[in-house]
Amino acid sequence: MTFFPASFPSASSGLTAGSAALPYRIGSRHGIAHKWSRGSVAALAARIGESYVAALPFARSGTGMLLTGLSPATAEAAPATAPRLLTHQEVPAAADYAAAVAEAVRRLKADPAFRKVVLARGLDLTFERAPDPQALLAELSRDPVALPFLLPIHDPSREAAKQLIGASPELLLEKTGTAVRSHPLAGSARRTGHAAEDHAAAARLTDSGKDRGEHALVVEYISDTLAPLCRDFTPPGPPEVFTTDSMLHLGTPIRATLRDADHTAFDLAVRLHPTPAVGGTPMEQAERTIADLEAAPRDFFAGAIGWGDSTGDGAWHIAIRCAELLGTRARLFAGAGIVEGSDPAAETAETGAKFGTMLRALGCAALRDQL
Numbered sequence: 001m002t003f004f005p006a007s008f009p010s011a012s013s014g015l016t017a018g019s020a021a022l023p024y025r026i027g028s029r030h031g032i033a034h035k036w037s038r039g040s041v042a043a044l045a046a047r048i049g050e051s052y053v054a055a056l057p058f059a060r061s062g063t064g065m066l067l068t069g070l071s072p073a074t075a076e077a078a079p080a081t082a083p084r085l086l087t088h089q090e091v092p093a094a095a096d097y098a099a100a101v102a103e104a105v106r107r108l109k110a111d112p113a114f115r116k117v118v119l120a121r122g123l124d125l126t127f128e129r130a131p132d133p134q135a136l137l138a139e140l141s142r143d144p145v146a147l148p149f150l151l152p153i154h155d156p157s158r159e160a161a162k163q164l165i166g167a168s169p170e171l172l173l174e175k176t177g178t179a180v181r182s183h184p185l186a187g188s189a190r191r192t193g194h195a196a197e198d199h200a201a202a203a204r205l206t207d208s209g210k211d212r213g214e215h216a217l218v219v220e221y222i223s224d225t226l227a228p229l230c231r232d233f234t235p236p237g238p239p240e241v242f243t244t245d246s247m248l249h250l251g252t253p254i255r256a257t258l259r260d261a262d263h264t265a266f267d268l269a270v271r272l273h274p275t276p277a278v279g280g281t282p283m284e285q286a287e288r289t290i291a292d293l294e295a296a297p298r299d300f301f302a303g304a305i306g307w308g309d310s311t312g313d314g315a316w317h318i319a320i321r322c323a324e325l326l327g328t329r330a331r332l333f334a335g336a337g338i339v340e341g342s343d344p345a346a347e348t349a350e351t352g353a354k355f356g357t358m359l360r361a362l363g364c365a366a367l368r369d370q371l
């Protein structure tokens with residue numbers, strides 16, 4: 001699957017940028033859409049070069065990063081030995097995450113208008129020496145369906161050089177001229193790599209009313225947001241199974257044609273973010289529940305990362321299957337969509353399985369079986 005038009009500088013190997021230049025406020029949900037008109041994006045692109053890269057945090061009120069020095073990812077060979085893992089700690093522990101899921105299910109059952117919330121947790125790792133981000137990026141590039149990314153996300157005035165690294169399987173929005181594309185994912189099963197087991201898991205996922213329901217909320221939200229901006233919007237067909245290196249997902253390809261090419265990719269991404277693939281339905285209630293029940297601050301996890309050019313074209317992915325790197329430490333993140341029919345133990349296991357992408361790249365794939 002190709003996520004980027006051929007003109008994108010890093011089309012073949014991922015999204016990377018040199019330095020965090022201009023932290024900016026997203027403001028209100030639609031505020032930036034006006035500020036970031038085609039003209040302002042063109043002016044910005046002229047200042048920083050042909051293209052820009054940006055990262056939006058999960059929180060709509062958070063501070064985003066506009067990144068300059070867009071640099072093609074160099075897929076260097078990974079060193080033979082990954083740094084030795086010294087410690088690992090789940091944040092929170094699996095039992096506490098399961099308790100948070102149970103509480104979310106209680107709240108969902110108590111209010112029929114509250115349909116879904118995505119709850120996440122972290123996994124803190126420390127290594128004998130600092131993992132090499134370029135080597136990790138090369139490892140993450142092995143999955144052809146995911147977008148590898150490596151972005152500096154630190155605010156220079158606040159802290160040391162934090163980097164966000166991952167391989168996103170989820171396309172939030174791509175815009176080329178008037179053509180737009182999205183590929184929402186929701187509803188998941190662990191991939192074991194054994195063909196017969198994965199085949200059976202894919203069949204169970206396709207037949208699961210609970211997974212189809214949590215997926216449909218995301219497709220509905222994206223369709224409702226894009227349809228008024230598009231001509232002849234055709235409702236997408238049923239979901240398909242989408243296979244990544246470590247997971248199976250329900251995924252729905254969405255394609256449409258904008259009425260007006262003047263919407264920039266940035267504008268559309270900000271209108272869509274965050275979707276119920278990482279937030280919930282309704283969003284305000286999900287945000288409150290996430291603030292109440294999650295132990296690890298999300299920051300840029302479950303945010304959006306993307307690029308754009310002076311014509312307004314660009315592509316945005318959801319920042320999942322990722323980690324924050326800070327020296328010898330890494331914090332991995334994983335979330336699961338919780339609906340009324342969720343089983344806390346199964347959702348906890350799902351987050352454990354989702355850590356698999358980063359664990360494999362970091363050379364500690366075996367840890368996935370203990371989570």
Ligand SMILES: C=C(O[C@H]1C=CC=C(C(=O)O)[C@@H]1O)C(=O)O
Binds near residue numbers: 186335
């Ligand atoms: C929030 C994550 O995944 C999202 C994307 C695909 C499937 C999901 C799910 O089945 O819950 C999540 O919505 C994550 O990987 O941390």
